[in-house]
Amino acid sequence: MSVFDAVIVGGGIIGASAASHLAAAGFSTVLLEQGDFAGATSGRSSRLQHCGLTYFSPGRSLANFLFHPKLALHSIDHAARSMRERSAFVRATPERVRPLTFFAPLYKDGSIPVWKARLGLNLLEKLDPGGVSLDIRHIPPAEVRHHPALTHLRDAGDLYGVLSFTEYQFDWPERICLDTILHARDAGAVTRNYVRVDKVERTSDQFWTVTAVDLRTDLAFTVKAKAFVNAAGAWIDHVARAGNLPIPRLNQGAKGTNIMVRLPEAFRGQGFETIMRDGDPFYVIPWDDLHYFGPMDAAVEPTAENFRTRDEEISHLLAEMNHLFPTLQLGRKDVLYTWSGVRPRTFDPQAPMGGMTSELHDFSRRGVPAYVTYSGGLIMTHRHAGRAITAAVGSQIQPSGASRPLTYAARPPITGPQDTDELPMAAIRHGATHEDARTLTDMLFRRVKTGWGERMGADTVDDVADGVRDITGWSAAEARRQAGDYRDFLAREFNFPLANS
Numbered sequence: 001m002s003v004f005d006a007v008i009v010g011g012g013i014i015g016a017s018a019a020s021h022l023a024a025a026g027f028s029t030v031l032l033e034q035g036d037f038a039g040a041t042s043g044r045s046s047r048l049q050h051c052g053l054t055y056f057s058p059g060r061s062l063a064n065f066l067f068h069p070k071l072a073l074h075s076i077d078h079a080a081r082s083m084r085e086r087s088a089f090v091r092a093t094p095e096r097v098r099p100l101t102f103f104a105p106l107y108k109d110g111s112i113p114v115w116k117a118r119l120g121l122n123l124l125e126k127l128d129p130g131g132v133s134l135d136i137r138h139i140p141p142a143e144v145r146h147h148p149a150l151t152h153l154r155d156a157g158d159l160y161g162v163l164s165f166t167e168y169q170f171d172w173p174e175r176i177c178l179d180t181i182l183h184a185r186d187a188g189a190v191t192r193n194y195v196r197v198d199k200v201e202r203t204s205d206q207f208w209t210v211t212a213v214d215l216r217t218d219l220a221f222t223v224k225a226k227a228f229v230n231a232a233g234a235w236i237d238h239v240a241r242a243g244n245l246p247i248p249r250l251n252q253g254a255k256g257t258n259i260m261v262r263l264p265e266a267f268r269g270q271g272f273e274t275i276m277r278d279g280d281p282f283y284v285i286p287w288d289d290l291h292y293f294g295p296m297d298a299a300v301e302p303t304a305e306n307f308r309t310r311d312e313e314i315s316h317l318l319a320e321m322n323h324l325f326p327t328l329q330l331g332r333k334d335v336l337y338t339w340s341g342v343r344p345r346t347f348d349p350q351a352p353m354g355g356m357t358s359e360l361h362d363f364s365r366r367g368v369p370a371y372v373t374y375s376g377g378l379i380m381t382h383r384h385a386g387r388a389i390t391a392a393v394g395s396q397i398q399p400s401g402a403s404r405p406l407t408y409a410a411r412p413p414i415t416g417p418q419d420t421d422e423l424p425m426a427a428i429r430h431g432a433t434h435e436d437a438r439t440l441t442d443m444l445f446r447r448v449k450t451g452w453g454e455r456m457g458a459d460t461v462d463d464v465a466d467g468v469r470d471i472t473g474w475s476a477a478e479a480r481r482q483a484g485d486y487r488d489f490l491a492r493e494f495n496f497p498l499a500n501s
């Protein structure tokens with residue numbers, strides 16, 4: 001049986017960050033993930049290194065803040081954290097983010113009060129002195145009327161103007177998670193995908209004993225560790241239950257959905273941030289020459305079904321998009337594909353969709369020693385989460401090894417003579433050989449970005465399956481079957497219209 005300082009359950013962005021920070025701090029670490037790394041919620045996001053404006057969103061009225069000073073403090077604290085992490089990420093890992101100009105339309109109906117938007121953005125800049133600028137600019141109505149994309153906004157006569165500012169987009173979160181896993185591995189961590197944790201026990205020898213099963217071989221095994229890190233995202237309560245641990249409910253799942261479309265050329269590279277008619281945030285986000293919009297909120301459990309988009313959700317988001325831009329009149333035929341995920345939110349009995357806070361929970365003083373969990377973790381603040389988890393583990397156990405340099409660098413791109421414009425074949429083959437990619441989905445969504453293109457790799461997946469046969473050991477027939485499974489996956493999970501493929 002292997003013995004470690006720390007065992008991490010969950011190989012999404014929070015578990016990956018915990019692994020790289022713990023390993024760099026000298027803790028011998030093992031990370032166990034039941035699917036592929038970043039294959040769950042971390043691979044279904046809106047990809048924003050968001051500036052934190054959402055923490056001052058309209059639902060959080062001034063009165064709400066005045067009557068709930070704790071909420072106000074939490075919001076300001078999280079907004080400041082978002083801004084600091086934004087600056088730090090942009091400076092440390094510029095290859096994995098890109099700046100986007102975002103517009104927030106300011107209507108006279110007060111859906112987003114002008115004073116509040118300005119106050120929020122200016123406060124954000126003040127919370128991160130010396131940080132990466134938001135480049136805030138007020139575009140007056142006269143200028144809006146001549147702007148190629150803004151002329152598509154509804155009710156131009158009712159606009160006080162539009163605020164523009166710079167948001168950053170992760171390009172792309174799954175690869176950031178993979179890079180982080182590989183940094184952890186370089187620092188000595190053992191990281192395993194397709195391993196499900198079934199049982200967690202605090203044994204009499206003062207160790208955590210974790211029973212897991214390798215899902216490729218169906219073989220069970222156990223690992224022991226002095227500290228247990230529950231980074232299972234929307235499943236943190238399930239993992240706690242697998243240990244019968246006296247830990248209260250910590251998670252509330254919240255479903256989010258995005259729809260990918262191609263907008264007119266005038267929109268290229270331009271993002272929008274506003275609120276839906278029901279008061280929820282609404283984003284229209286560029287993605288190369290496409291756009292996606294969403295995300296919607298619904299309280300749900302993290303079931304496979306809730307990682308798929310329902311027809312009503314598509315209709316709702318199309319209606320909001322057409323309300324914002326009546327000239328577009330988007331319909332189902334314009335939907336290239338959709339994606340949904342279940343966000344882990346911190347359980348809060350007062351907030352049906354879960355609280356907006358990201359929180360570390362350390363249960364050592366409540367009878368569960370060396371058990372650390374993280375609720376409501378976000379991609380945009382994952383490095384903060386990794387540091388917090390490592391500090392909490394370090395407050396309870398000593399690292400068995402020496403510390404090593406911590407790196408946030410992007411892994412250098414892998415290229416080769418077999419690459420074409422459509423297929424980065426060298427990187428795909430590298431992923432299958434050195435980065436634990438087992439399936440075509442692992443390869444095309446999380447080792448390279450082909451899966452997130454307009455055609456989602458549907459047209460090239462046969463070539464990919466053939467091109468990795470010498471690595472995977474697939475026969476020609478098996479390669480066809482794997483490619484077919486990949487296309488079925490696109491239709492089932494992303495509403496990708498296979499009929500047109």
Ligand SMILES: Cc1cc2nc3c(=O)[nH]c(=O)nc-3n(C[C@H](O)[C@H](O)[C@H](O)COP(=O)(O)OP(=O)(O)OC[C@H]3O[C@@H](n4cnc5c(N)ncnc54)[C@H](O)[C@@H]3O)c2cc1C
Binds near residue numbers: 012034231239342
């Ligand atoms: C539509 C949408 C838009 C979003 N937009 C943004 C955004 O713009 N910016 C942003 O920062 N965040 C965004 N988020 C939120 C963000 O994606 C998540 O909060 C974040 O990815 C959570 O990371 P995680 O590591 O906690 O969870 P996950 O990525 O879900 O990782 C948890 C992992 O634990 C594994 N696991 C669970 N149980 C077990 C077990 N028993 N054994 C082994 N492994 C197990 C799961 O398989 C999973 O891979 C968005 C989310 C959605 C759905």
